[in-house]
Amino acid sequence: MRFSDLTAFCLQGLLDIFFPSACHRCGKRIDSKENCICGSCYQEISFIRPPLCVHCGIPMPTGESHLCGDCLNNPPPYSLARSLVVYEDLPRRLIHQLKYANDATVWKPLEKIARHFDFSPFIRCDLVVPVPLHHEKLKKRGINQSLLLAKLFFRKSMVITPLVLIKNKKTKPQAELGVSLRKRNVKDSYIIKNADIIRNKNICLVDDVYTTGSTVDECARVLLAAGAREVRVVTFARVLLK
Numbered sequence: 001m002r003f004s005d006l007t008a009f010c011l012q013g014l015l016d017i018f019f020p021s022a023c024h025r026c027g028k029r030i031d032s033k034e035n036c037i038c039g040s041c042y043q044e045i046s047f048i049r050p051p052l053c054v055h056c057g058i059p060m061p062t063g064e065s066h067l068c069g070d071c072l073n074n075p076p077p078y079s080l081a082r083s084l085v086v087y088e089d090l091p092r093r094l095i096h097q098l099k100y101a102n103d104a105t106v107w108k109p110l111e112k113i114a115r116h117f118d119f120s121p122f123i124r125c126d127l128v129v130p131v132p133l134h135h136e137k138l139k140k141r142g143i144n145q146s147l148l149l150a151k152l153f154f155r156k157s158m159v160i161t162p163l164v165l166i167k168n169k170k171t172k173p174q175a176e177l178g179v180s181l182r183k184r185n186v187k188d189s190y191i192i193k194n195a196d197i198i199r200n201k202n203i204c205l206v207d208d209v210y211t212t213g214s215t216v217d218e219c220a221r222v223l224l225a226a227g228a229r230e231v232r233v234v235t236f237a238r239v240l241l242k
């Protein structure tokens with residue numbers, strides 16, 4: 001071990017003794033290498049892995065990845081959607097804290113989860129576009145969680161453009177609505193500004209949670225209508241509807 005590595009190792013050990021970290025979920029004392037989630041809480045996160053629908057990314061119970069019945073009958077406008085984890089327990093809590101409490105302590109657990117995700121379907125994208133909030137909601141909340149997630153996933157690899165896709169209509173929160181009303185709620189609520197930026201570009205659209213896909217469908221439809229070549233979607237979590 002080099003002297004500088006040894007110094008860093010000793011310093012980290014001292015920091016762990018005097019400023020111990022706690023697991024974000026269960027509060028158990030952990031060392032800083034665990035990035036705010038202890039091993040057993042991390043094991044309980046349901047990561048979304050193949051087999052998946054090759055289009056919308058919904059997990060398939062068994063066998064190989066293929067097209068699901070919904071995508072076969074009614075293909076979504078985006079080319080591909082993927083999510084990191086199932087929207088339950090810890091991921092639900094992390095998103096809630098990110099959205100409503102602007103709590104910086106969620107950053108490390110989110111980073112730890114993102115580190116194990118395969119972002120390769122998105123490496124050919126030209127631009128990252130976060131799903132926007134209406135300006136009144138943004139003013140009230142102070143942050144757009146989709147922009148924060150876009151930065152977490154892609155700040156080192158791609159250009160993030162939050163000023164192209166704009167939400168110009170106030171809508172009811174999607175969480176309050178049933179499946180059939182969600183589509184109608186978001187219809188025509190997004191517009192494009194500076195269409196030249198996205199023309200003929202492959203777009204990576206980022207959102208926090210994929211529930212029925214109504215929001216990302218509508219955003220993808222608007223981006224494609226304005227000249228984007230392709231839209232691929234990544235959301236942090238996905239609701240698995242029973």
Ligand SMILES: [Zn+2]
Nearest residue numbers: 023026038041
């Ligand atoms: Zn824990």
Ligand SMILES: [Zn+2]
Nearest residue numbers: 053056068071
């Ligand atoms: Zn599908």
